Amino acid sequence: MPKGGIMANKDQPKLKKFSPFQTLVFNSLAQEIKERPVIIFHDTEQNYYYYIKARDARLDNGRLKNPFQGEILIPKSDKPNTLFTKDSYLDCSQIFYMRDSELEELVKNNPKTEILHSKELEFDQVKKMFNKINECLKSKPPFIVISKVSYDSKTKTTKSEVQYASDWYLKNDYAQAIAEVDNIEEIKELEELKNKLHNEKNQLRLDLFETVLREARREYRKEKVYNPLFEWITKNKFIQKGLNTIEIIHEYNKLSSPLVPETINGDTIYICLVNNKWEDRRDFSLSERLEQTNFKSMIDWFKKNDLDINMESFRQFRKSMQESQDLGELLYFYKLEEQLKQDLSKLEKKYKKDGPKMKM
Numbered sequence: 001m002p003k004g005g006i007m008a009n010k011d012q013p014k015l016k017k018f019s020p021f022q023t024l025v026f027n028s029l030a031q032e033i034k035e036r037p038v039i040i041f042h043d044t045e046q047n048y049y050y051y052i053k054a055r056d057a058r059l060d061n062g063r064l065k066n067p068f069q070g071e072i073l074i075p076k077s078d079k080p081n082t083l084f085t086k087d088s089y090l091d092c093s094q095i096f097y098m099r100d101s102e103l104e105e106l107v108k109n110n111p112k113t114e115i116l117h118s119k120e121l122e123f124d125q126v127k128k129m130f131n132k133i134n135e136c137l138k139s140k141p142p143f144i145v146i147s148k149v150s151y152d153s154k155t156k157t158t159k160s161e162v163q164y165a166s167d168w169y170l171k172n173d174y175a176q177a178i179a180e181v182d183n184i185e186e187i188k189e190l191e192e193l194k195n196k197l198h199n200e201k202n203q204l205r206l207d208l209f210e211t212v213l214r215e216a217r218r219e220y221r222k223e224k225v226y227n228p229l230f231e232w233i234t235k236n237k238f239i240q241k242g243l244n245t246i247e248i249i250h251e252y253n254k255l256s257s258p259l260v261p262e263t264i265n266g267d268t269i270y271i272c273l274v275n276n277k278w279e280d281r282r283d284f285s286l287s288e289r290l291e292q293t294n295f296k297s298m299i300d301w302f303k304k305n306d307l308d309i310n311m312e313s314f315r316q317f318r319k320s321m322q323e324s325q326d327l328g329e330l331l332y333f334y335k336l337e338e339q340l341k342q343d344l345s346k347l348e349k350k351y352k353k354d355g356p357k358m359k360m
Helices: 100-109 123-138 167-178 184-199 203-235 245-253 266-277 286-304 311-324 332-357
Strands: 036-043 048-056 071-074 088-099 145-152 157-165
Touching: 036 088, 036 203, 048 100, 071 123, 088 100, 088 123, 100 145, 123 203, 145 203, 157 167, 157 184, 157 203, 167 184, 203 266, 245 266, 245 286, 266 286, 266 332, 286 311, 286 332, 311 332
Parallel strands: 088 145
Antiparallel strands: 036 048, 048 088, 071 088, 145 157
């Protein structure tokens, strides 16, 4: 899994303006194309860099080009020393991966070959990129090309092994390729490759990439959202002080500037605790302690509003909280409902055992 996430380690290839001695980007028939590579994440467990390609988004007269299917627009950046000096289209439908040692060797042997990196992008832009890649991967049929690129340090050449290619790309790239070829043997080779890739769709390659992509997205959110939030919560000992989720959100909203690049809710807080509890044994029970505090706060709300402890009261509580707070949908209320059902089930069993003397 890509434990390195989208942020590559300190030994990643140096990133400057792209000046290709040869291409790192290929079409669905493994032919070189002159577009800029953009690293999207570094899989430090399997030791691969994954990257996509970029092209200028504007014509010479400044007008915006029409995007192709699978592309997203990334405006030029105003950051100092940025590599995204022009409006660019990122093609999220063509995925390349390469051994990190080979890419680093390539850059070492060719100092003028420098590569863009999505770590320069804003959080929302990276989310958009990941979402578009996933959309291309999950479309019916998949609209994606996956290619393994290798570098031979002896011959100083790169080559592509196409592992999956959608029929649209095969048809389009084949039509363009034969229009530029006069040699009948070369045309036959291209047709054979096109037919082979059409007939041998490697679903396993798609499944493997989907797993790697999902882990990379998770690691990116952990780095940008969950880790900073976890550190802030533990530093201030909010859970040890008995604050519930709503109170922690109120404390967060008092900050002069946000710690993370998105609005936090109850689900965000819970996930940040779960994601970190295995990495720090001292805080193993933080998520469970917060669940207990939240449950007690809910029961107190029932009492304050003269409500019995039952599922109808929970529904009223949920409606009231949803109208006044952004607590998320998936985990915050689910955990409360789950615990309430368990407690009610225990009471019901005890009632049946002890008879009518037991008050529900």
